Amino acid sequence: MKKRLIWILLASILSLAIISLLVHKGPDGFIKTIGNIVSFLEDDDDYSSLKVHFIDVGQGDAILIQSDDSHILIDAGERHASDTLIGYLKDNGVTKLDYVIGTHPHSDHIGGLANVINNFQIGKIIMSNAVSTSKTFEELLDTIADNNLKITKPIIGTEYTIGNASFIIIAPNESDYKNLNDYSVGIKLVHKENTFVFTGDAETNSENEMLQNGIDLKADVFKLAHHGSSTSNSDDFLNALDPHICIISAKKDNSYGHPHVEIMKAMKDRDIHLYRTDEQSTIILESDGVTIKSNKEPYKINDKDLIRSKP
Ligand SMILES: [Zn+2]
Known part of the structure; x- marks a missing residue:
């Protein structure tokens, strides 16, 4: 025994x-x-994360995408928020922006862009052929010229590589629009199995064109267009993307009533994990290529969000 x-x-x-x-x-x-037992990481040289920062710049958009040591900036908010934006980029180790996308000439998107260009090394600037006579837009064009930079026009289907990810141009599909928002440059960002769609302030008209251009729009993440306006984010478009995460970039109590009640209802009905810069400040999503984590809990849609506050 x-x-x-x-x-x-x-x-x-x-x-x-x-x-x-x-x-x-x-x-x-x-x-x-050790030995020939399955390894989780050792053989995966591709392992790297992609971070997408939806920076709180008040009413407007400013989105930083980090992949390895490469960076994309989509829009730069209003000019008065540019010190905040530039400070945020520097705090996150940005010295060079490989791609800068100015979605369309409205000041809540390109207002801070001239200051950004003057503060960082810039690779390609992608802007559509929308024109505006605003002082902000003309000063931006002057700054681009003064820095010996050239504007790259968005061509549908063109693919760009960025670190461990890539993006493809999905909008605009036409060259002449009545509404400046429809000139918005749209991209689909792909990081292994994770996909993100950004369409600036593109309205339903441009969304319908994206639905017809033959590019697969299925996405894990959608930055809701036009700050959550009901003139964008149509049911058909949401059906095609079928996102499980959406982000609204807006200012609290803005005069446009963004985000609109219809869109908040759609988010609730579709059980989408929603994040809002107006309620939760800067949102950071991190993708490992398969799963997406965020720095905040999803926003809880309440009764107040579903009642129209303006006539
Ligand atoms: Zn806007």
């Missing part, structure tokens, strides 16, 4: 020793293995 107990003890000690030889914890906290 005693002999059997000793054997069991010896066997247990031996097993523990073998296990500790085979498995050790890597410095990054993930379990790594």
Whole structure:
């Protein structure tokens, strides 16, 4: 009987020793293995995360995409918010913006862009052929010229690589619109299995064109167009994207009533994880290529969001 107990003890000690030889914890906290036992990380040289920051710039859009050491900036908010934006970019280690996308010439999108261009090294600037006679827009064109930069026009289907990700141009599909919002440059960003769609302030008219251009629009994340306006984000468009995460970039109590009740209802009906810069300030999403994490809990849609506050 005693002999059997000793054997069991010896066997247990031996097993523990073998296990500790085979498995050790890597410095990054993930379990790594020795020998030909399955490894979670060692053979995955592609492992890297992609971060998308929806920066709180009040009423407007400013979105930073970080992939490895490469950066994209989509819009730059109003000029008065540009110090905040530039500080945020510097705090996040940005020295160069590989791509800058000015979706369309409204000041809540390109107002801060001239200051951004003067503060960072700039790769490509992508802007549609929309024109505006506003002082803000003319000053932006002057700043681009003064910095010896050229504007790259968005061509549907053109693909750009950025770090470990890529993006494809999905809008605008025409060159002449009545509404300046419809000139918005739209992109679909792909990071392995995760996809994100950004369409600036594109209205239903441009959304319908995107639905017809043959590009698969299915997306995990959609930055709701035009700050959550009901003149964008149509049912057909939401059906095609079928996102499970949406973001609204707007200012609290803005004079436009953004986000509109219809869109808040659509978010609730579709059980979408919604995030709002007006209620939750800057939102950061991080993709490992398969799953997406965020720095905040999803916004809880309440009764007040579903009642029209303006006639
Ligand atoms: Zn806007």
